[in-house]
Amino acid sequence: MAHIDEKPSENILELDNITKYFGGIHALQGVSLNIKRGAIIGLIGPNGAGKTTLFNVISGFIPPDKGIITFNQKVLNKLHPHERSILGIGRTFQLPKIFSNMSVIENVIIGLLQNSNDFSACKEQAKELLKEVELDSFSEFSPKDLPIASKKKLEICRALATAPKLLLLDEAISGLTPKETLEMVDLIGTLSGRGLTIFIIEHVMKFIMNVSQWVIVLNHGEKIAEGTPEDISINETVIEAYLGRKE
Amino acid sequence: MKKIKLPNPLLIFMIILGILPLLSSQHFYLHMLTLVFLFAFFSEAWNLISGFGKQFSLGHVAFFGIGAYVTGILYADYGISPWIGILLSGIGGIVLSLLIGFATFRLRAFFFALSTIACAEALRVLITYWRLGSTGLGTTIPAAKGFKYLTFSNEIYYTYLAYVLLLLAVAAAYKITKSKIGYYLLATGEDEEAARSLGVNTYRIKLIVFAISGFFTAVGGGFYCMYTRYIEPSMVFSIDFSVQFAVFAIVGGMGTIAGPILGSALLVPLSTFFRSWIGGLFTPIGFFSYGIILIVIILFIPGGIMKLISLVDEKFFKKLPIPEK
Amino acid sequence: METFIQLVINGCLNGTTYALMALGLSIIFGTLGLINFAHGDFIMLAMYGSIFISLFLRVDPYVSSIILVPLFFLFGIVVYKGLFKRLLDAPEESQIIATFGLSFVFQFGAMLAFSTDYKSISTSYSAEVLHIWGQYIDYPHIFSSIVALILIIILFLFLYYTRIGRAIRAVSEQRKGAMMIGINVHRIYAIAAGVGLCCVAVSGIALSTYESVHPTIGIHLNLLCWVIVVLGGIGSLIGTIVGAVVIAMMEVMVGYYFETTLTTFAYFAIFLVILMVRPNGIFGIKERKA
Structure with missing residues (x-):
C-alpha cells in the first residue's frame, strides 16, 4: 500500500491483514496499519467499528483469526497479554479497570513490580509517577472514590509504571470536563515528548484532531482511511461514515 | 504506612490462641479447640486462593479427601507411618491442585466454582468405586499407640498439632500477602484483565497459590483422618466440607488473615452444639437454624466479622489484615 | 443393537424431565442473574408436595398440579421478595452461600416434617409397561416425558408470544435497557421466579411418579441441574434442553x-471436558472478553 512509502521512519507496530469474526460477524476485516515510533496516532470510527477489538488484538486479549501483529520486529501472535506487556505494550481500558480494593499507590506498585522486586524502591518510584499525574496527595486513599478523570490518570500512571514503549489509550478523555481534557492533552504531550509512542481511541473528533499527528479511521471493522488530521477532516468517505452523523 | 507495627495484633492474637489449650484439661473443651484450630486452618488455606485471589472454590474437599485417603490407606493397608503419609498427602494435594487448576482456571468466576465441585464429586465417585466396590465399608484406621503412629492418649497433643498447622497456614498467608506473589494475587482477584495488561501471568499466580492451598488442605486431611480414625468416601469427600471452609472464611471475613479463624471460632462450637448438645433426635433443628444463621449473616453483615470489627475500631484493626481491606 | 435403541429411548425420556427441571433454573438464573444453589431442594419440596396432595386427596399425582403449580408460583414470588431480591447485587459467592443456607433450611425442614424415610407413591400405571417395536417402556416415564414436553412447549409459547414472557426475555438480555423502556424489573423478576418454580413443581410431580423422595435428594438434583444449564450454555433455553438430553443419555x-x-x-467428566473446549457451554452465545 502506498502509505508505507510515505513514512520514512521505523515502525514500532505493524498490523498486517488482521481479521476477526465474532459468531459470523466481521469485527475486524483485513486491517493493516503501521505505527511510527514516537508518534501520537488517533483511531476513530463510529460505535461498533471495531476500535476496542483492535486494541484487544494488539494487547493480546483477543486472538485474531487471521493476520500478523509485529511489535519491534517481533511477531506477537502467540504471546499472552502479560508477555506483551513485558515487551513494552501498555494499555488502558474503555471503562477504567482500577484495583479498587487497593490504595492508589498500590495500583501503581503492581505495575512497577514487573521490573523490580524491591518494594521500598517501588514505593519511591510510585510516588514520583503519581506526582507526574498530580495524584500524589491521594496515594494512600482508596481509588473507589476518585473522580473519573483521576481514575483515567491513575490507569495511565499504572500503565506507565511498566515502562511501556507503546501506550494504548482507550477513550482517554470521554466523560471529562473541558478543563480535565486540557490536562489530559498536556499529559499526553509530555509523555510523547519523552519518546513514548501513543495510540489513542477517541470519540471526540476535536480532541483527536488536536492531539494526534496521524489518524486512522475504522468503520464496520475495516480501515476506510488514514492520514493527517487535516486530510481526514475533509475525506469524503470518512465524513459519510462518521462525521456525517452529526456529533 | 508504619510498617513496624503491622505484625503485632496478629501475633498477639495467635499467642492468645496458643494459650487457650492450657486453660482446661477437660476432654470436650480440648476436642472443641482442636476442631476450631483445624477448621480455621482449612478455612485459612481456602482463603488463600478464594479470599485473596477471589477464585471461589467449592471443591476444596477434593484435597481434603485425597489427603485423608493417602495417609489413611498408606497406614491402614501398608503400615507406613502417618508422618510420612501426611507429607505424601501434601504432595498429592499439590499434584491434584495443578490438575484441577489446569482444567478450570480459564473459566470465569462462577463456572470455576461449579467446575471445582464437579472435580471433587468426580473424585468422590472414583474413590467410592475403587475402595467400596467390594466391601461397601469405609476404612478404619488401626489404633497403634505411639508418637510414631500419630496416636496420643491425651487430647492436648492433637490440639497443639492442629494449632501448629494453623500457625503454619497463618504464617504462609502473612508471608504471601507481603510478597510480590501476594500483590499479584490481589490484583488478579480484583481484575484479571487489568493485571494481565500490567505483565502479571495471572494463570501462573493462580496455579502457585492454588497449589499452596491444596497442599495445606491435603495435609490437614491426613491429620483429620488420623484424628477421627475412620474414612469413607461419602464422608471425606462430602461437599459439606467445601462449603464449611468457605462459610467460615466468609463469616469471619474473606480476604483477611484473621477472618477464617474468627469464623471458625464462632461457627464450629455453634454447629457442634447443634449436633451434640441438643441431642440426636433434634439434629435437623440445629442445621435448620444453621441455614437461617447463614442467610442472615450474608444479608446483614456481608463483610463478615472482620468488617464489623473494622467498623467498631478502625484504628486498631485496620492494619491487622493485609492491605486495605 | 436392540438394547442400544432401548437405552436411547430411556435417555430421551429421562432427558425431557431433566430438561424441565433445568429450565426452571435456567429461567431464574438467566433472568435474575442469581445463582440459586437451593434449586434441587425446591424440586425435593415439589416431590413431597405431589406425594402428599395425591395421597391426601386420593388423586393421581398429575392432578395435584392443579394445587401445586399455583402454590409454587406464589412460593417463587415469596422467595423472590424475601431473599432473592436482596441478593441480586451481592457478589456471586454470597449468593451461593446464602442459597446454600436456604437449601439447609429446606433439607432439614423436610427432615423435621417428613422424617428421613424414603417416600413414594404408586399409581394405577406404576407397574405398567408399554411393549412396542420390540422395546419395553414403562408408563410412568412415558407420561412424565409427555407432560414435561407439553410444559416445555407452553413455556416457550409463554416466553415468545405473551407480553410478560417477552418482557422476561427482554430483561434477561439487558437489565438496564429494559428499565429504560419502562419495564418494572422487580415485577418481572418476581414473575420469572414464579414461572421457574412452576417448572420445578411440574418436574417434581413427574419425578415423584417413578422416583422415591427423601430430604437430601436435592443436593444431587441441584448439581445435576447446574451441570445441565452450564453445559447447555447460560441464557440459551434450547441449550438447556440439549444439555439435559446429553446428560440423561x-x-x-x-x-x-x-x-x-x-x-x-x-x-461430571463430560461437563469438565466440554467446558475446557467451550468455556461458555455448548450453546453459550455470549462472547466474553477474555
Missing part, C-alpha cells in the same frame, strides 16, 4: 455399559 449408557456407580463420574 450419558447416565443411561454409562450405567448400562460400565457401572451404575460411575454415572455421576461420567457426567
